[in-house]
Amino acid sequence: MGIVLGPNRYGKAEVRLVRVVREDAVRHEITDLNVSIALSGDLAATHLVGDNANVLPTDTMRGIVYSFAREWPVGEIEEFALRLARHLVAAYAPVHTARVRVHAYPWERITAANGPHPHAWSRGAGTRYAGVVCGPDGTQVVSGLEDVTVLKSTGSEFHGFLTDRYTTLRPTDDRILATSVQARWRHAGVAADWGASFARARATLLRVFADTHSLALQQTLYAMGEAVLAEQNGLVEARFALPNKHHFLVDLSPYGQDNPGEVYHAADRPYGLIEGTVLRDDAAPALAELPW
Numbered sequence: 001m002g003i004v005l006g007p008n009r010y011g012k013a014e015v016r017l018v019r020v021v022r023e024d025a026v027r028h029e030i031t032d033l034n035v036s037i038a039l040s041g042d043l044a045a046t047h048l049v050g051d052n053a054n055v056l057p058t059d060t061m062r063g064i065v066y067s068f069a070r071e072w073p074v075g076e077i078e079e080f081a082l083r084l085a086r087h088l089v090a091a092y093a094p095v096h097t098a099r100v101r102v103h104a105y106p107w108e109r110i111t112a113a114n115g116p117h118p119h120a121w122s123r124g125a126g127t128r129y130a131g132v133v134c135g136p137d138g139t140q141v142v143s144g145l146e147d148v149t150v151l152k153s154t155g156s157e158f159h160g161f162l163t164d165r166y167t168t169l170r171p172t173d174d175r176i177l178a179t180s181v182q183a184r185w186r187h188a189g190v191a192a193d194w195g196a197s198f199a200r201a202r203a204t205l206l207r208v209f210a211d212t213h214s215l216a217l218q219q220t221l222y223a224m225g226e227a228v229l230a231e232q233n234g235l236v237e238a239r240f241a242l243p244n245k246h247h248f249l250v251d252l253s254p255y256g257q258d259n260p261g262e263v264y265h266a267a268d269r270p271y272g273l274i275e276g277t278v279l280r281d282d283a284a285p286a287l288a289e290l291p292w
């Protein structure tokens with residue numbers, strides 16, 4: 001019996017990159033990213049004896065991110081992640097697998113006196129995500145979004161659940177349903193119109209959340225995943241984490257008032273956390289190191 005080194009990876013996490021594209025002196029475009037890289041490969045020596053010959057410093061990874069941002073337009077985040085991951089496995093022999101994660105923060109032009117301002121921005125809602133793995137077993141791409149908070153003020157019920165002596169929750173046929181969507185969808189291939197696919201998936205998720213008369217957040221989750229896959233042949237698997245942002249009816253009887261679904265307490269924690277995967281039954285499996 002002995003002690004051995006298990007799976008490991010390392011890299012630079014959360015490289016914050018803002019790329020300004022100067023169309024002219026006043027009119028700009030901006031891209032605001034948070035990029036994380038994790039490499040695995042021939043890294044036993046650094047762990048076992050501190051021999052760093054195979055170690056590409058994480059500081060160099062930071063430099064690659066900024067330098068690539070200068071040399072090319074950043075483009076869609078999936079494309080940028082693919083470029084980085086492919087470079088990292090091609091350029092450094094000890095690197096077998098590269099995982100790249102990119103979060104993009106949306107900035108919207110401020111509407112000023114003369115319309116959309118050429119270079120003044122207001123931070124928008126939600127974050128777009130891309131994750132890429134590139135290694136000996138192939139390359140895969142996942143896209144997604146998070147922190148998209150949605151709410152329905154009716155059209156949601158929850159009843160018929162298992163009950164026992166610990167149950168205090170009352171069944172309801174009319175409640176507020178709210179969640180902060182974290183969604184991911186895996187692409188079948190490594191080339192797509194990433195921007196159009198993202199816009200379509202986002203619109204699908206919002207539309208289905210709105211249009212599904214919900215008997216459980218689990219049912220809404222499945223409906224959203226099913227629709228995203230049904231509408232885009234190039235997508236094979238969708239994963240969700242949906243916190244149930246509970247809204248409780250306030251008891252106004254101490255004040256001699258009724259409360260027919262009008263005054264709610266928006267609770268912070270604890271919250272239900274509903275997680276699930278929806279996939280094509282013939283989907284090739286996701287690579288283990290795909291950064292969802």
Ligand SMILES: O=c1[nH]c(=O)c2[nH]c(=O)[nH]c2[nH]1
Binds near residue numbers: 158169215218
């Ligand atoms: O949509 C819901 N799913 C649950 O599993 C659950 N559990 C709970 O207390 N409220 C809810 N709501």
